[in-house]
Amino acid sequence: MQFPPRPWPVGRVEQLEPLVRRVLAPNPGPFTYTGTETYLVGAAGALAVIDPGPDDAEHLAALLAAIGSAPVAAICCTHTHRDHSPAAAPLAAATGAPVIGCAPLVLETSGPRVDAPFDRSYAPDRVLADGESLSGPDWTLTAVATPGHTSNHVCFALEQSGALFTGDHVMGWSTSVVVPPDGDMAAYLASLEKLQARADRVYYPAHGPQVDKPQQLTRGMIGHRRQRERQILRLLEAAPAAIAALVPEMYRGVDRALWPAAGQSVLAHLIDLEQRAMVRREGELWTINA
Missing domain, CATH: 3.60.15.10 (Ribonuclease Z/Hydroxyacylglutathione hydrolase-like)
Known part of the structure; x- marks a missing residue:
């Protein structure tokens, strides 16, 4: 920033x-x-x-x-x-x-x-x-x-x-x-x-x-939000992941002090995707639906 x-x-x-x-x-x-x-x-x-x-x-x-x-x-x-x-x-x-x-x-x-x-x-x-x-x-x-x-x-x-x-x-x-x-x-x-x-x-x-x-x-x-959504889906296609593992991959160029805020936005995306039956959560892990 x-x-x-x-x-x-x-x-x-x-x-x-x-x-x-x-x-x-x-x-x-x-x-x-x-x-x-x-x-x-x-x-x-x-x-x-x-x-x-x-x-x-x-x-x-x-x-x-x-x-x-x-x-x-x-x-x-x-x-x-x-x-x-x-x-x-x-x-x-x-x-x-x-x-x-x-x-x-x-x-x-x-x-x-x-x-x-x-x-x-x-x-x-x-x-x-x-x-x-x-x-x-x-x-x-x-x-x-x-x-x-x-x-x-x-x-x-x-x-x-x-x-x-x-x-x-x-x-x-x-x-x-x-x-x-x-x-x-x-x-x-x-x-x-x-x-x-x-x-x-x-x-x-x-x-x-x-x-x-x-x-x-x-x-x-x-477009930026849709790109973040696609990024999440690509990462989950590779393997189930927790938000704590997604954020460092998605926000590599962002100050670490802002990662907690980024994690909240990732959670908001995941909840939206869950409501659309595209992902599911199992404890702290999120998994893509086939």
Whole structure:
């Protein structure tokens, strides 16, 4: 993983297009890249805040400074990992704005987590179903349900400009981690195909740079996942194997510190293949079905 050169624009307001500004939170890491990017939508009157980020005093102060005297119509969360939604509550308390967006989710995974854990405190005032919209004076955001990275993940389409706020579902710097049991590879691929069929102009992810060729990227991501699936099947054709043996073969060029995350994605692929009756598990070993 290669980070861009410092200094990063932490706490600064970046104008991306007439209706969209961005503020970077100070939470860089192997799963957040340079940090969570919070988006402010609207130029005239009430704003929407997308993915308010971690409950961090420095980031909250930067958001409030960026908002200034403008009212906030909605605080929108794409999903409830702790690098995305915890700042919703203090921001709502400071602005009086409702929290609107993804559904709440509390789920423990088996074994140590390798991505950000879920925000147990998230309590939305309104959940947006797929295709539902909310509007301000000069903007309309429509929910696009994209389960897979998490079961409650949702993107937001800005109808006035063709931009899509993609949270962690599609990122320009890395593929998304899919961690069972809540993360679901079949759902993730279906959600990628759903976005592939859309005509969005640009993606604004929660981590990393904007994506200026969205359909090209989603096509490549689908191809990458299908290639990983074929790789697993080839390895299992040679001999039954445990995930711990598959990961070193599949991720030879990847930093070993990321192998636990890679193992979770391999597990997600195997569960999908098992549900399609292509493989079966026998204890820790996975075997291809003849």
